[in-house]
Amino acid sequence: MHFLKDKEIQEVYKIHHAIEDVRLVLNDHRNDELVEANRIVLPASASSSMLYMPCISTKQKVSIIKTVSIFPENADLPTTQGNILVSNLEDGRHIASMEASYLTRLRTGAMTAIATDKLARKNSTVLGVIGTGRMAFEQVLGVLEVRDIKKIILFNRTRSKAEKFKEDLEAFGVESGIEVADDVNRVVTGSDILNCATQSKTPVFDGSELKKGTHINGVGSFTPEMIEMDMETIRRAEQIYLDDMDGAMEEAGEIIKAVEEGVISWDDIKGTLADIFDKGFLRHSEDEITLYKCVGAGYFDLAVANGVMKIKNLK
Known part of the structure; x- marks a missing residue:
């Protein structure tokens, strides 16, 4: 072996x-x-x-x-x-x-890349990152594979962890400008693409602050109890895609909560990565908010x- x-x-x-x-x-x-x-x-x-x-x-x-x-x-x-x-x-x-x-981390970043390529505006240049644990690093690399990102804005509740994340990205060779924000709203309002990679049981940003045209990758939460995105984010998303339907119905806390509260129904989910990986560009307008939610599968x-x-x- x-x-x-x-x-x-x-x-x-x-x-x-x-x-x-x-x-x-x-x-x-x-x-x-x-x-x-x-x-x-x-x-x-x-x-x-x-x-x-x-x-x-x-x-x-x-x-x-x-x-x-x-x-x-x-x-x-x-x-x-x-x-x-x-x-x-x-x-x-x-x-x-x-x-x-x-x-x-790498396969999750690859999945993020596929979803982002299909859903994020082609002229997206600013990537926001909420949560700078190890899972977040390859998510950044995934987005960089499919969009020409000029600026990356980082936020972590512990600023020193975001600073270390910035150093790691620069050491890896990432050439985009990198900023560490003290206010999560700076990330939300300033980003074309938003990567959220926390294991929080309460929302980590205010969905009402999302600007039009934002694409969101939610990759941190993976149990029904973990809810890193609020119901306003789910409500505003005009297209929602999942990595795997069966897994999401069991584990995607935000989506499960949104269905239970009547914010959306499972029928509102547009599809999964298997439905779209070889399809064309899926965005209908420059202003719509799109969301990709990942929980993982074997x-x-x-x-x-x-x-x-x-x-x-x-x-």
Whole structure:
């Protein structure tokens, strides 16, 4: 069995690889060539969670199960840590065990890229980021792959974390101008695209402050109790797309709450990534607000894990 650490994977597998591999697995999903189960989320404490995500691709003849620990109070360790076990469906061999913290962030960034490409205004130049934990980094990279971003505005409740995030982006080679804001409304009112990546149980910004034409990527919350976007944001969104319908109906706290309160119905959801990844531009006007909500699913992890196997030529 091969054992791959995050650093080894990061050296060879980048955001553009992940975008292409996510598109491949979305095609498998559309063609009913996946066998999957809903993600299992178990509380480990009041603030931490354990996640288990299995998936099989009958087309690619590969199986994965991902285990993720989410411990937001970690100071010296990553808040999100994961492992993916990859198995060969030709003979049942367990081929590889790979660290999955980077891959989890990367596949989510790839998904954000696909949604942003279809929904954000083509002339978008300002990206706002609310929440600067590790999950947020690859979301920025995803947006940079599909839009010519000139300025990035960062906000975190702890300013020093946003400052460190700025330094990390600059060290990575991001050339956009980067500003750290003290007021979340500065981010909301000044952004063409807004990435929200928190695990908050209460809304982290005021949806009434969103300017016309904003596209929002909500990628932080992943349980019914987590609600990082308010009901005004959901109400104002003229197009709402999800990464995975089954997962969202179980785990997308904001969308579940909006349906329960009659703000929207499930029929108002326009579709999922599998419906739009190979479609044309979906925005109807420069002024409409669009929203992409992500909770994750095992087949996205299969996409990047198998992508690493191919690029490393592991069998």
